[in-house]
Amino acid sequence: MAFYVVQFLTGLASAASLFLVASGLSIIFGVTRIVNFAHGAFYMIGAYIAFTLTERLSGAFGFWGGIVLAAIAVALIGVLVEMVLLRRIYHAPELFQLLATFGLTLMVEDLVVLIWGPDDLVGRRAPGFKGAIDFFGQNIPSYDLFLIVLGPVVLGILWLLFQRTRWGVLVRAATQDRDMVAALGVNQKWLFTSVFAVGVFLAALGGALQIPRDAVHHAMDLRIIVEVFVVVVIGGLGSIVGAFVAAVLVSELNAFGILIFPKISIILVFLVMAVVLIVRPWGLFGKPEAPARKTPGLTVNPWRPLTQNERLMALAALVIAATLPLFAGNYALTVGSEIAIFVIFAVSLHFLMSVGGLASFGHAAYFGLGAYGVAFLAKMAGLPMIVCLLLGPLLGCMGAAVFGFFAVQLSGVYFAMLTLAFAQIVWSIAFQWVSVTGGDNGILGVWPEKWAASPSHFYWLALGVATLVTIALRAMVFSPFGYALRATRDSLLRTEAIGINAKRIQWTAFVIAGTTAGIGGALFAYLKGSVFPDNLGISLSVDALVMVLLGGVETVSGAVIGAIVYKALNIWLVSQTDLSKLVLGGFIMLIVVVFPKGIVGMLEMLAQRRRKASPPGSPLLAKPIESAE
Amino acid sequence: MSVAPPLLAVEGLTKSYGGIHAVRGVSFSLRAGEILALIGPNGAGKSTCFDMLNGQNKPDTGHVRLLGEEITGRKPREVWRLGVGRTFQITATFATMTVRENVQVALISHGKQLFNLFGSAPKFDRGEAGRLLELVGMGGYADRPCGELAYGDLKRLELAVALANQPKLLLMDEPTAGMAPRERVDLMRLTASIAREKSIGVLFTEHDMDVVFEHADRIIVLNRGTLIAEGTPAEVRGNPQVQAVYLGEGLVYDARHREGAST
Numbered sequence: 001m002a003f004y005v006v007q008f009l010t011g012l013a014s015a016a017s018l019f020l021v022a023s024g025l026s027i028i029f030g031v032t033r034i035v036n037f038a039h040g041a042f043y044m045i046g047a048y049i050a051f052t053l054t055e056r057l058s059g060a061f062g063f064w065g066g067i068v069l070a071a072i073a074v075a076l077i078g079v080l081v082e083m084v085l086l087r088r089i090y091h092a093p094e095l096f097q098l099l100a101t102f103g104l105t106l107m108v109e110d111l112v113v114l115i116w117g118p119d120d121l122v123g124r125r126a127p128g129f130k131g132a133i134d135f136f137g138q139n140i141p142s143y144d145l146f147l148i149v150l151g152p153v154v155l156g157i158l159w160l161l162f163q164r165t166r167w168g169v170l171v172r173a174a175t176q177d178r179d180m181v182a183a184l185g186v187n188q189k190w191l192f193t194s195v196f197a198v199g200v201f202l203a204a205l206g207g208a209l210q211i212p213r214d215a216v217h218h219a220m221d222l223r224i225i226v227e228v229f230v231v232v233v234i235g236g237l238g239s240i241v242g243a244f245v246a247a248v249l250v251s252e253l254n255a256f257g258i259l260i261f262p263k264i265s266i267i268l269v270f271l272v273m274a275v276v277l278i279v280r281p282w283g284l285f286g287k288p289e290a291p292a293r294k295t296p297g298l299t300v301n302p303w304r305p306l307t308q309n310e311r312l313m314a315l316a317a318l319v320i321a322a323t324l325p326l327f328a329g330n331y332a333l334t335v336g337s338e339i340a341i342f343v344i345f346a347v348s349l350h351f352l353m354s355v356g357g358l359a360s361f362g363h364a365a366y367f368g369l370g371a372y373g374v375a376f377l378a379k380m381a382g383l384p385m386i387v388c389l390l391l392g393p394l395l396g397c398m399g400a401a402v403f404g405f406f407a408v409q410l411s412g413v414y415f416a417m418l419t420l421a422f423a424q425i426v427w428s429i430a431f432q433w434v435s436v437t438g439g440d441n442g443i444l445g446v447w448p449e450k451w452a453a454s455p456s457h458f459y460w461l462a463l464g465v466a467t468l469v470t471i472a473l474r475a476m477v478f479s480p481f482g483y484a485l486r487a488t489r490d491s492l493l494r495t496e497a498i499g500i501n502a503k504r505i506q507w508t509a510f511v512i513a514g515t516t517a518g519i520g521g522a523l524f525a526y527l528k529g530s531v532f533p534d535n536l537g538i539s540l541s542v543d544a545l546v547m548v549l550l551g552g553v554e555t556v557s558g559a560v561i562g563a564i565v566y567k568a569l570n571i572w573l574v575s576q577t578d579l580s581k582l583v584l585g586g587f588i589m590l591i592v593v594v595f596p597k598g599i600v601g602m603l604e605m606l607a608q609r610r611r612k613a614s615p616p617g618s619p620l621l622a623k624p625i626e627s628a629e
Numbered sequence: 630m631s632v633a634p635p636l637l638a639v640e641g642l643t644k645s646y647g648g649i650h651a652v653r654g655v656s657f658s659l660r661a662g663e664i665l666a667l668i669g670p671n672g673a674g675k676s677t678c679f680d681m682l683n684g685q686n687k688p689d690t691g692h693v694r695l696l697g698e699e700i701t702g703r704k705p706r707e708v709w710r711l712g713v714g715r716t717f718q719i720t721a722t723f724a725t726m727t728v729r730e731n732v733q734v735a736l737i738s739h740g741k742q743l744f745n746l747f748g749s750a751p752k753f754d755r756g757e758a759g760r761l762l763e764l765v766g767m768g769g770y771a772d773r774p775c776g777e778l779a780y781g782d783l784k785r786l787e788l789a790v791a792l793a794n795q796p797k798l799l800l801m802d803e804p805t806a807g808m809a810p811r812e813r814v815d816l817m818r819l820t821a822s823i824a825r826e827k828s829i830g831v832l833f834t835e836h837d838m839d840v841v842f843e844h845a846d847r848i849i850v851l852n853r854g855t856l857i858a859e860g861t862p863a864e865v866r867g868n869p870q871v872q873a874v875y876l877g878e879g880l881v882y883d884a885r886h887r888e889g890a891s892t
Contacts, residue, residue, distance in 0.1 A: 302725070302730070475746075476747070479745055479747055479748050480745040480748050480750045481743060481744055481745055482750060483730060483733060483734050483753075484738070486723065486726060487723050487726070487734045490722075490724050490725055491721045491722060491724070493717065494717075494721035494722060495734075496704070497706075497721070498706075498734065498739075498790060498794070499710050499739070500706060500738050501743075505743065512746075
């Protein structure tokens with residue numbers, strides 16, 4: 001019995017940090033409508049800075065002072081980020097905000113290693129809370145008891161802050177209607193900045209308070225952000241009480257889940273999240289999200305199938321690509337195969353994200369499931385390659401069918417967070433279930449059969465499949481289903497009013513996209529000859545998002561171009577520098593802020609401008625006007 | 630002897646939010662080809678009433694029957710399949726698609742081709758889409774992106790979309806709100822002529838009394854959630870209760886104002 005009580009108390013102690021970080025995320029979202037992906041990064045920096053400060057400053061005052069100072073320092077960094085980066089993208093679509101803050105996360109991961117080194121750092125014990133308390137023969141660290149008390153105290157302070165101060169009233173008002181608050185003459189800029197600072201402070205404090213419990217390391221940001229996303233999905237975005245209750249719930253589930261499913265404890269959290277989503281899709285304490293105000297003046301060029309000339313051009317490009325083995329070496333062909341596979345991956349996400357308006361932040365899950373599907377079939381069942389290639393993607397299909405069912409109940413940022421959480425769950429399973437997946441060691445020796453073994457043959461195979469997939473998905477964009485899918489993206493109200501079951505359309509699209517990604521993953525397993533948990537990791541999911549974004553979210557063919565350019569750049573970059581995350585993160589932020597239409601979008605815009613600038617028949621007339629400007 | 634059930638029969642519809650009774654025991658019916666206006670001051674419960682008819686909102690009690698068939702509490706998409714088209718107070722259209730594509734989506738849904746993955750949507754019922762757009766006077770706009778349209782044109786597009794499944798009943802929530810006076814008259818004339826020609830029942834809410842009295846065959850008046858009057862435009866115009874609801878305080882103010890001016 002005592003054991004269970006201790007387990008329960010440990011869960012409560014873990015909930016404290018989780019609550020701090022989740023409430024910060026919730027407050028920021030409530031006012032700015034930005035889901036701050038970098039929140040985990042702030043948590044991590046908080047821990048690192050607190051580590052350094054508590055090492056330098058001595059005594060009890062040095063320790064507690066160091067913790068608070070670290071949180072304040074990170075809050076100041078947050079202010080800087082808000083003013084330099086976020087202010088530029090408040091009116092951008094949610095996807096861009098998530099991506100920009102993700103770019104920031106990537107940069108922080110490399111910077112942290114650069115400054116503090118790659119090793120785990122073990123921090124000082126908290127003065128006054130060094131020992132453990134005996135509880136019927138079980139030990140409870142006294143620091144855990146401190147954390148258990150801290151959680152409700154912070155909740156109380158936040159409540160007072162929001163109910164009793166002028167600033168709190170403004171924040172609550174802005175959470176309900178920020179445009180109205182701005183119209184009432186409140187300086188919105190500073191309100192947003194201060195809210196962001198408070199949110200980041202909470203995240204950093206959560207990180208700093210962890211150092212007596214856990215080692216500080218450079219991957220702690222992703223771990224916490226996924227848990228935080230789960231917490232806010234369960235508790236309801238924007239609700240601080242919800243964040244508290246859900247943080248306790250998730251921490252307890254983790255604490256007891258280990259006892260029930262020692263290998264895959266995360267399953268329990270997932271099940272609870274699934275139940276909550278079915279019963280209350282907006283979370284336990286959240287409110288149903290009102291439809292977002294559409295950005296005024298949104299005009300997208302109507303999509304059209306390729307003209308005859310464009311088809312010929314695409315065919316010519318394909319023929320040139322097919323002749324690559326005639327003059328390129330083996331390394332170039334392997335790179336070519338990888339690019340072709342990533343074209344498959346990118347077009348599959350594009351179908352979901354651009355056509356269906358569902359920006360998945362965990363698309364790699366289905367890519368990776370396809371890869372694992374092939375590995376299982378080839379290694380365990382010993383099936384021939386063709387059969388593996390055909391059946392392997394079905395694992396991606398099944399994963400997409402299960403997760404997609406829950407994911408499409410939500411939209412916008414909730415959808416993004418949920419898909420990310422699902423992907424992380426799949427990753428954890430691959431990582432933890434060593435007896436089946438090989439864990440971190442992966443599954444090795446998945447080599448193609450003779451007919452596809454040479455680099456040129458494999459390249460042709462990959463190119464051929466990529467071409468088929470691209471054509472098929474493109475045909476679907478202009479099929480009745482594709483129209484219905486675009487319709488659900490534009491107006492759910494209208495689709496329901498004309499007899500369309502929007503959720504089923506979106507679910508179908510999710511399954512199609514997941515299966516297609518699985519095809520890419522299946523080929524990838526054979527290309528690399530092995531499968532690792534990284535094949536379904538977050539960074540791969542973000543690669544896909546960046547490829548679509550780089551090509552142009554609002555275009556039909558952007559994904560193909562984006563995948564080719566991005567993958568080529570990426571492979572080159574990794575071979576050139578150790579700090580690829582830093583460069584990549586900066587690159588993502590640059591696209592979002594400066595280049596939001598992507599390559600194809602820019603080309604379309606230029607072509608349109610040229611058409612408008614020179615009306616047929618009067619090129620001479622246009623010139624003097626131009627020079628007059 | 631059995632009498633054919635009316636196109637739409639509403640019986641004792643009630644809805645409250647917390648302690649507020651938005652709609653209380655509203656009953657009325659509508660024949661095929663009839664144009665019925667639902668009017669009432671702001672907050673009378675018109676929109677709530679309206680949303681309960683096609684399943685956008687669920688009534689606490691009461692029944693909605695379409696040709697005798699119970700449709701209370703059905704989902705909007707199911708109600709649509711039974712032949713009820715709807716336009717919204719604030720237009721809901723597919724902003725990134727062209728005008729023709731908007732109508733084609735409705736036709737695809739009507740033809741039950743929603744899960745057709747490899748057919749050609751641009752060619753889907755192109756002729757029928759064109760005819761519907763001609764019918765509402767939008768033939769020349771077929772290839773324009775919907776996001777570029779003026780508000781009045783969006784309203785006409787919604788009408789074309791609502792007609793795509795050859796409905797028996799059209800529900801139009803403030804069809805002419807936000808339109809210029811001239812456009813209002815045009816749109817309602819158009820609606821009336823289509824309804825009479827195809828024998829479609831039309832129920833609409835409206836604030837513009839000129840539109841109401843010119844086009845409605847019959848009018849029902851809602852105030853504070855209850856039905857206070859029903860009848861032909863002439864009857865409703867002469868009803869003292871309706872006058873009180875609409876003009877009540879205004880007349881008194883007007884009289885005092887004149888007195889003040891004369892002294």
